Amino acid sequence: MQENHYGAITEVFYLVLLATFQPRHGYGIIQFISAHTEGRLTLGAGTLYGALNTLVNRGWIALAEEAAPSTSSPSRRKDYQITVAGREAVIREIQRFQALSALGLQISGERLDILEHDDAM
Amino acid sequence: MSQQNQPKLKKTTLFKVFIDVHREIEWLNEMSKKGYHLVARYVFYYVFDVAPSHCYQYQVVLRTLREGEAEHRDYSEFLSEMDIEISCKYSNYVYLRREGEEPFEFFTAPADWRKQYFRHALANGAILLMTILYMISMKNRNWPGAALVEVQGMFKLTFSALITSTFVVISGLGLKYYLLQWFREGERDQRIQ
Numbered sequence: 001m002q003e004n005h006y007g008a009i010t011e012v013f014y015l016v017l018l019a020t021f022q023p024r025h026g027y028g029i030i031q032f033i034s035a036h037t038e039g040r041l042t043l044g045a046g047t048l049y050g051a052l053n054t055l056v057n058r059g060w061i062a063l064a065e066e067a068a069p070s071t072s073s074p075s076r077r078k079d080y081q082i083t084v085a086g087r088e089a090v091i092r093e094i095q096r097f098q099a100l101s102a103l104g105l106q107i108s109g110e111r112l113d114i115l116e117h118d119d120a121m
Numbered sequence: 122m123s124q125q126n127q128p129k130l131k132k133t134t135l136f137k138v139f140i141d142v143h144r145e146i147e148w149l150n151e152m153s154k155k156g157y158h159l160v161a162r163y164v165f166y167y168v169f170d171v172a173p174s175h176c177y178q179y180q181v182v183l184r185t186l187r188e189g190e191a192e193h194r195d196y197s198e199f200l201s202e203m204d205i206e207i208s209c210k211y212s213n214y215v216y217l218r219r220e221g222e223e224p225f226e227f228f229t230a231p232a233d234w235r236k237q238y239f240r241h242a243l244a245n246g247a248i249l250l251m252t253i254l255y256m257i258s259m260k261n262r263n264w265p266g267a268a269l270v271e272v273q274g275m276f277k278l279t280f281s282a283l284i285t286s287t288f289v290v291i292s293g294l295g296l297k298y299y300l301l302q303w304f305r306e307g308e309r310d311q312r313i314q
Contacts, residue, residue: 010230012230025202026199026202026203027202027203030203041229042226042229043229044225044226044227044228044229044230044233045199045200045203045205045225045227046180046182046227046228046233047227047228047229047230047233049196049199049200050230050233077202078198078199
């Protein structure tokens, strides 16, 4: 397994990586994240631009250019898609979450079904 | 009406100095509500088009010196997807705007604002240093800077002293303000983590 030099990744990076499992452009990524966090996180364009550049530099996402559907003035819209290295980073992060979650439940003595029942009430 | 037949928009110029970029953004948004839309910015003054029918929300971003035309074009294309346009540029300061009355958040991660504050602090620090070097050059006529102001006698001294002291005060205040903001954002980041 590729050694992770970056440690835990931030929530923004994690969500951007998930959004790019399907090729998406910038605005599409913002909409994806907003929808999947139920409006809790709406990324600013500047924050997203920085995140995309960082992830491209790390080799976790790659650029996939395609023309926009507009017929009057065709412009090039850039779609981003996750790479193999990016998928591995996501898997590592999920494993990290799972280990931390299991440790938390073990130490606190709580059961997940009881926590979910309390939330529903 | 075709673009060629549209009347030229009236322009107006205002002199203004801001230490705090958030105040600058608030002021630009208030001006836009009144129908004044930023089209150019120079040292200490802003040029506006007057068009009461439009309203924009503004953001100010300080980009790095490393970026060239290709990066700027890439940035501009990226922003256009979100209906954000570049209103004008002044050195590395990029003035962004989006039509509408709803304010738009450009940076939503605290780390991004921290980076901006650091860049503002560096920019102000650079201006402060260059101004101090220029003031030193006024005393030493052999420095190249001494040839920059070619006016005679007391007027030269007063004019140069006024301009340089203005730059020193503003850039000094700016450096202090942004370093404090950068430090506070860092502390806030530590507490969140």
